[in-house]
Amino acid sequence: MKLRLGMIGGGPGAFIGAIHRHAAALDGLYELSAGAFSSKAEKSRAMGELLGLPAERVYESYQELINQERARPAAERVQVISIVTPNHLHFAPAKLALESGFHVILDKPMTFSLAEAHELARVAAASGRRLCLTHTYTGYPMVKEARQLIAEGAIGSIRKVYVEYPQGWLSGPVESESQQAAWRTDPARSGAAGAMGDIGTHAFNLLEYVTGLRVERLCADLRAVVPGRRLDDDGAVLLQLSGGASGVLTATQVAAGEENNFRLRVYGERGGLDWQHAEANTLLVKWPDRPAEIRRAGTGYVGSFARHNARTPAGHPEGYLEAFANIYRNFALTLQAELAGQTPTPEALDFPGVAEGIRGMAFIETVVASSQSAQKWTDFRV
Amino acid sequence: MKLRLGMIGGGPGAFIGAIHRHAAALDGLYELSAGAFSSKAEKSRAMGELLGLPAERVYESYQELINQERARPAAERVQVISIVTPNHLHFAPAKLALESGFHVILDKPMTFSLAEAHELARVAAASGRRLCLTHTYTGYPMVKEARQLIAEGAIGSIRKVYVEYPQGWLSGPVESESQQAAWRTDPARSGAAGAMGDIGTHAFNLLEYVTGLRVERLCADLRAVVPGRRLDDDGAVLLQLSGGASGVLTATQVAAGEENNFRLRVYGERGGLDWQHAEANTLLVKWPDRPAEIRRAGTGYVGSFARHNARTPAGHPEGYLEAFANIYRNFALTLQAELAGQTPTPEALDFPGVAEGIRGMAFIETVVASSQSAQKWTDFRV
Amino acid sequence: MKLRLGMIGGGPGAFIGAIHRHAAALDGLYELSAGAFSSKAEKSRAMGELLGLPAERVYESYQELINQERARPAAERVQVISIVTPNHLHFAPAKLALESGFHVILDKPMTFSLAEAHELARVAAASGRRLCLTHTYTGYPMVKEARQLIAEGAIGSIRKVYVEYPQGWLSGPVESESQQAAWRTDPARSGAAGAMGDIGTHAFNLLEYVTGLRVERLCADLRAVVPGRRLDDDGAVLLQLSGGASGVLTATQVAAGEENNFRLRVYGERGGLDWQHAEANTLLVKWPDRPAEIRRAGTGYVGSFARHNARTPAGHPEGYLEAFANIYRNFALTLQAELAGQTPTPEALDFPGVAEGIRGMAFIETVVASSQSAQKWTDFRV
């Protein structure tokens, strides 16, 4: 049976709310049953209607949604709540939802501050409910293939990692025109970091997810390039990684003309891996002494995780929504297994959660501290 | 409100049935409400359960589905029926569905023979119901951009068209192991052509869709390359097109190592267009005297059709399922408008239907005739 | 010691003459010692001066060059003569040069007609001198790698070959402005074919060189697309190849916006090869059941022919001039070996010559005949 889903945020014009709805719908594993789509009653209602929800399941606040759904009969009330609000509105609804017995899907970064993240972790642990954090890019099959190859030792121990996330959409002072830009560049809604919080955290998460290494120290140079901007819109970070490896992470939103070509390259003693978002269904594997390989999603030779996360045969490109849907799907498979009293498979359990959320918030706070420091290296503190 | 959808075919292991379900689900415009997923009762039931359908809406034959659904109250019975069976089982259920008052979504090619196609066209016209044919590739935003650019005269009058559809999955005698391969290589289920019917029709459809030209004469060389194969698994066709243009169409399923990199190139007096499936979100536009342009889905500068058919901003790749979903979505928008007594927009009406189906069947019969002829040119007869 | 080289043709503004000079110079194996660069004395002299030749080695006609050089002392006279004139001026100077004891490097196509080609073959055989035909594209290391892989059976027996040669520079009626365009579109100087003679012969030669197969029958559709043009500027050809394989060859000079992206794809029972000029240092090798390989020039793993024809390590791109120079270099290595009484290596002997020239001329005459025929298939007649 489909999981009943409620949504907090995602009103008219919200980019990420629509993405979450597509992701939830794609595999037919969720039924969107309720929503508090906006703090403005009218907007929430309009969205509810557009989505064909009955009026009584459309709420005016997250509190109302959580409290009233909790009051519904078990067979009817939502089981999972997706929270897709700006960063400053992650913690409170997530906490209330968990404490009220709901599983939670939360957009990244997990909270507004590291302190909130630790607190939410405690709440989640106490609640016995699960929290899923939508670090989209870990949902791509060939990202998972990279991770599995590294875990299996294919390229030997890792020496160097490059991760880059270039965007150009904040090259101009667009915060006056764009709702998306406005909250992301506002310290009161976005948090201590701008680009580093929005996309740097994806880069950091992908690096740790794929390599299995941990950032131990870093040296950051964050900048607010566009005049008048109050948060970083560009940054570069040197990394020291566990096991003696090193890395470079860049994230920028002022690379004029760039779209969203997130890229990760990992080099070990015996070979290298190269994945980029613009060719998401491909993983290049490079060797010193034989031809590079073009590994492709949907083929028969990929590992169990890549296979589990593809819906179509090779040559039928899957994209961003499918990657997002993989996170929803794995979370659903985990919940369904547990509802049925079974142990979820490793492939089902492969979704980001609380641990990744805490490290992401620590990343934000560490890069901000490092950027303000005259010392070269700053310890990564969780 | 969501459109209620019934499905004929798409049982366990069926590739295209699963695709149709994803496509119907993605935008939340359909509710899968009933199905006759297999002619084997047990398999149909198993699939219905997996999909969470109530037992009474899972049928053992297409006739049962159509007749029993027709008997249900209007507010409950399915409104649209998707038919995703092998080619020899397209005509009868489509005819009965239309005659019984249902709209129909039909996998390509439309029928088993051109004669059936003409008959189905008559039935559809008489029924007042709509038929949508899932020529997937026309659902890609940048395919639509190519079409719109040509229609607006961007490259001048067309001179040359190359369309190629290389696959490798039938390089070996896999029909004994693979259900997908078995019916596609069986004249009794697939029809007069193999590769030309399966993917050559896509190539033909894309060419006519994008260019607006019509094939007038052709010269085909079809081959059954794998020993023992009874239908063509490879072919090449020279084309004469309306307006004096010419073209080359190739379709093969024995290009060992190829996945599904369908490609269309169109050259006019003033420039050229190049789209390929492996980079589906990109359209290259080439000019004789200035730099080639990389036009991208999701950007602000694309035309109204490309814009209407994208869900995400540039740099967030959309793929095969999204293209498929665009066909379902446009068909839904058309039906919803008409149910509401409105005229659908040109963007909603942009889905393949009966006319494309007839031309596709004529293509199959003409290439087969040409391939058997010692004459160079064979007229394209509809 | 360097080989002393004379040149016929290649005056001011001639594209291919300059290319031949770069190719001869790159490896320091030739010394340009004499030239009859133009039939206009003044132009020939001007080019000679520009190249720093002594005035007495600059001639006003090919006859003068050949006769006067023959009269010089053996230690001083040229040993090899490069002929880089338009097609109608290949036969006579090549014949005279061979008969006068000189080795000849000849631009393609070998002659103006097949009959001339046969006659030149007889002359060459009788002369005991060598003739090298500059089919440039066979000089690329990764083309040679493709050939060697196929010869070694890497992809099994060949089933399908696609070769395409798209250019756009003749999209407009440029023959009035451009000397290069003028002779290539003039039947009196170019011969029976336009695009098919100029670039179709390259495509044909590459196909036969790489695959080792022979064209046995073909079906051609040639067109003069630009109004007023007297020779084909566009064409497509279906091919029947030895061993039961088939193929498609296209060559066009009216693909507006295309540069020179010559491409060859070969599919065998067990895999496929894909080479394209725009990425000339790469050969893609595709397999049905494992990742495609990116084979690269300059690496340690390529075969003996690719290795012999590269000057730089992997990642240092070599291009068109280097490919051209490989032909000059292999010819020089062959002549030097023979002058030293040694047998040239297989790698040195790997340059196109009389046999390729005859087949190229047969290709031109057969495609023209086929294009004029109402029969589908025309036998390839040498």
Place this chain on the structure above:
Amino acid sequence: MKLRLGMIGGGPGAFIGAIHRHAAALDGLYELSAGAFSSKAEKSRAMGELLGLPAERVYESYQELINQERARPAAERVQVISIVTPNHLHFAPAKLALESGFHVILDKPMTFSLAEAHELARVAAASGRRLCLTHTYTGYPMVKEARQLIAEGAIGSIRKVYVEYPQGWLSGPVESESQQAAWRTDPARSGAAGAMGDIGTHAFNLLEYVTGLRVERLCADLRAVVPGRRLDDDGAVLLQLSGGASGVLTATQVAAGEENNFRLRVYGERGGLDWQHAEANTLLVKWPDRPAEIRRAGTGYVGSFARHNARTPAGHPEGYLEAFANIYRNFALTLQAELAGQTPTPEALDFPGVAEGIRGMAFIETVVASSQSAQKWTDFRV
């Protein structure tokens, strides 16, 4: 008339010596007339014979070459001396050559230390002779196009620069087997830096050449990754640039599987530029609000510098040797103009020299100092 060239270094097995000879030969502007190819007499003689030099022009030491050539008649003695020895053997021969009245072509980095670089600059200025430094990558047409576009303001004022130079050939401890690796990893022959001296200087030079900006402060993290290696084989550098821009420079020789895909990306207020060595004939130009452009070498629309540095029309790839040859060619055009009492054109004068050499050495010393510092930023000191 050709310039007479002498060469110091470049004996059997030397990579860069052979490259210099190809580069000098390609355009027929130099005549290799003398050489001291190795400090071992036998090897020098063997190479001289291979190159067809008369025995009396083959020397056993650079001093011998310079002194004996100086003693020859003016019409016969070499005019230019190419020095292609390891770094520790740049200064002395270059100094003697300049003081002896010869023009000098010197491989990079200019000297062994910054102090030597300053001294050589003084010598060069006093000598009235010219020094050309072979920073190869500035010789590519599309690198020059990037520089010209930026100089003309096409992308507005620069904000961010990424330059990366990944190689993998030193991933293993190959210094015991490879002569190339041995001297590059030896502080006594290579200088204060390994990878940063060998390829980091190219990256630094390209950045300053293309952008016109100057590095003002930097933060470096250099590493000797392979156990036992005495010089850095990997490094990353954060950059502060003149005009308020910032950048990231990475250079590594332990990126296993990478060849030589040097890449530069520059983002300004209005657009971005992307050039990479693996597609050297292409420059991508990206815009926030219109399609990205693929600018190509050899086309009619490129600027005067790109045009001047190409030999073939678009679609005929030029590579590493051509880029190298452009430096030789521009140097020759400059010398020839000056010998003729003319002022060289801006395009001829466009080759790297003393100023670039000093900055390159300052880069090496600054990154080494920064890498040893606990402070984040180190001033760039010349």
